Amino acid sequence: MKQEMQTVLVQLLIAIIPILSAFIVRLLNLKSNEIKQHTKNSKLDKYVDYAADIIKKSVIAVNQIFVDKLKEQNGFTPEKQKEAFELAKKKILSMLNEDAKKALTMIYGDLNTFLDSQIEATVNNLKNQSIEKESKE
Incomplete structure (x- = not known):
C-alpha cells in the first residue's frame, strides 16, 4: 500500500512539474517584460525632462x-522674432545629444515639430510669469 501511494505520488509530481514549470517561466517572462518597460519609460522620461x-x-x-536688447531699441520686429526663435532652436539642437534626439523622435514622431511647439510654449510660459510678477509688484 505504501509502495502504491509512493508510485501515485511520483506520477502525480511528474504530471504537475511541467505545468508548474511552464507557469513559473511565463510569470518570470511577464515580470521581466514589466521591468524592461518600466526601465524604458524611465529613460524616456529622463530624456523628456532633459x-x-x-x-x-x-x-x-x-x-x-538677443530679445531684451532689441526690445530696448524698439527693434523687435516679426523678422527679429523669427530670428530669435531660430536662434533658440539652433542652440537647443546643438545641446541635445544624439540619444536624446532619437528618444524624442521615437516619442513625438517629428523632432522639429516637438521643438517648435515646446519653444512656443516656453516663451508663452515665461511671458506669463513675467506679467504675473509685474502685476504683483
Whole structure:
C-alpha cells in the first residue's frame, strides 16, 4: 500500500512539474517584460525632462542676450522674432545629444515639430510669469 501511494505520488509530481514549470517561466517572462518597460519609460522620461530643461534654458538665454536688447531699441520686429526663435532652436539642437534626439523622435514622431511647439510654449510660459510678477509688484 505504501509502495502504491509512493508510485501515485511520483506520477502525480511528474504530471504537475511541467505545468508548474511552464507557469513559473511565463510569470518570470511577464515580470521581466514589466521591468524592461518600466526601465524604458524611465529613460524616456529622463530624456523628456532633459529636453525641457535645455529648451527653457535656451529660450531664457536668447531672451536675455538677443530679445531684451532689441526690445530696448524698439527693434523687435516679426523678422527679429523669427530670428530669435531660430536662434533658440539652433542652440537647443546643438545641446541635445544624439540619444536624446532619437528618444524624442521615437516619442513625438517629428523632432522639429516637438521643438517648435515646446519653444512656443516656453516663451508663452515665461511671458506669463513675467506679467504675473509685474502685476504683483
